[in-house]
Amino acid sequence: MDNGFGMFRALLGYKLEDRGKRLVTVGRLFPSSQLCHECGYRFSGTKDLSVREWTCPLCGRTHDRDVNAARNIRDEGMRLALSA
Numbered sequence: 814m815d816n817g818f819g820m821f822r823a824l825l826g827y828k829l830e831d832r833g834k835r836l837v838t839v840g841r842l843f844p845s846s847q848l849c850h851e852c853g854y855r856f857s858g859t860k861d862l863s864v865r866e867w868t869c870p871l872c873g874r875t876h877d878r879d880v881n882a883a884r885n886i887r888d889e890g891m892r893l894a895l896s897a
């Protein structure tokens with residue numbers, strides 16, 4: 814991990830703690846860009862970083878790579894926060 818980002822993350826954690834909140838981090842290997850946010854199907858075609866948009870072969874939903882990944886990260890963070 815880049816030291817600058819590590820510092821940013823540590824400071825963010827302290828700031829949140831000051832406000833009675835906590836930082837939840839999603840595992841590095843969580844396949845956020847591979848999972849269809851709609852049905853959960855794992856599509857390995859997005860391992861190619863040049864794929865910016867894709868259609869789920871299972872449910873047919875078309876995803877913007879980054880928006881889909883952001884939704885999956887949000888949901889995984891909520892799941893982790895609620896299970897801790």
Ligand SMILES: [Zn+2]
Pocket residue numbers: 849850851852853854869870871872873874
């Ligand atoms: Zn799907």
